[in-house]
Amino acid sequence: MPEGHTLHRLARLHQRRYARGPVSVSSPQGRFADGAAVVDGRVLLKASAWGKHLFHHYEGGRVVHIHLGLYGTFTEAPVPMPPPVGAVRMRMIGSEFGTDLRGPTVCEVLDEPEIADVVGRLGPDPLRRDADESLAWRRIRTSRRPIGALLMDQTVIAGVGNVYRNELLYRHRIDPYRPGVRIEESEFAAMWADLVALMRVGVRRGKIITVRPEDDHGAPAYAPGRPRTYVYRRAGEPCRICATEIRTAVLEGRNIFWCPAEQR
Incomplete structure (x- = not known):
């Protein structure tokens, strides 16, 4: 299972490549189709991490919450991206890069206030500046x-x-x-x-x-x-x-x- 540093690296990468612009979000596999439709075309404001949890914060207060679990992975590619291969839970495409998410334990859309419920169940994250x-x-x-x-x-x-x-x-x-x-x-x-x-x-x-x-x-x-x-x-x-x-x-x-x- 990826440890916390991996999620923080992903948050930094996604912040750099996709934040502050609209992104296309889809679910080629279909299991995240409803959630993808909620954020598709919206501006990704920021990406953040807490422990082993990754958050994509969109305009309008919607957040995609991801926990990779044992088998979850992101693969990155420049646009235009090739057709999806395998069980791609979520595909996110920005202006220059795209990423495919496969095999996560959690991939869901939450409202911004619900993030407090997720992190409230977690201990302090050594990689966060606000860690107590x-x-x-x-x-x-x-x-x-x-x-x-x-x-x-x-x-x-x-x-x-x-x-x-x-x-x-x-x-x-x-x-x-x-x-x-x-x-x-x-x-x-x-x-x-x-x-x-x-x-x-x-x-x-x-x-x-x-x-x-x-x-x-x-x-x-x-x-x-x-x-x-x-x-x-x-x-x-x-x-x-x-x-x-x-x-x-x-x-x-x-x-x-x-x-x-x-x-x-």
């Missing part, structure tokens, strides 16, 4: 759930996925099973600052980079073309720092990875 990390801290310090689960809970922090979760805990030497009530405020503050910095790099570079330059050597990344990670998808391999075997387990339905020696 104290909200996340209050939820963590009173919870007995493992910190590894809390970091993935979008009502605690919006935008964190499995890569950032595992790598952040390793970088701060915190066992993923430690309960939230046992996280010190100073530890949370350090993790939050680090998460903000890491996700900003993700927005700039378009990829999740978590390994410090001095540690960026040795065993290759878990997949071709991906940056190296400390623990993510490295089960059974030696820790990059101490050579202890990386462990894995399932925590609340998602795989976690950690070094038992470094993350006590």
Whole structure:
């Protein structure tokens, strides 16, 4: 599933290519036909993101709300666009570029006030300037759930996925099973600052980079073309720092990875 930096990159791209002008919106697949008709031909005022949610704000107070889920993707092309291929949920065409959306979990039209209901269910987004990390801290310090689960809970922090979760805990030497009530405020503050910095790099570079330059050597990344990670998808391999075997387990339905020696 795309993590928060991907949605912020999309918001910036769509802002640059489509905002402040009328856009043509259609649903070649047909599943978004009614919603597309509502905004077709309207001016796209801005694109924004909160966590893993993308919003296209149109004149007249209508907003297209998108959550990519596990399989959603956007593909971009200059105009004139070729005929749609496959199950294109939404096609948006501006003056110079067009984009096709396939496979999202959510693609719907909301009124602007309804956006508050969506973001009201989310925690602070580290990539937003208005993020209030104290909200996340209050939820963590009173919870007995493992910190590894809390970091993935979008009502605690919006935008964190499995890569950032595992790598952040390793970088701060915190066992993923430690309960939230046992996280010190100073530890949370350090993790939050680090998460903000890491996700900003993700927005700039378009990829999740978590390994410090001095540690960026040795065993290759878990997949071709991906940056190296400390623990993510490295089960059974030696820790990059101490050579202890990386462990894995399932925590609340998602795989976690950690070094038992470094993350006590």
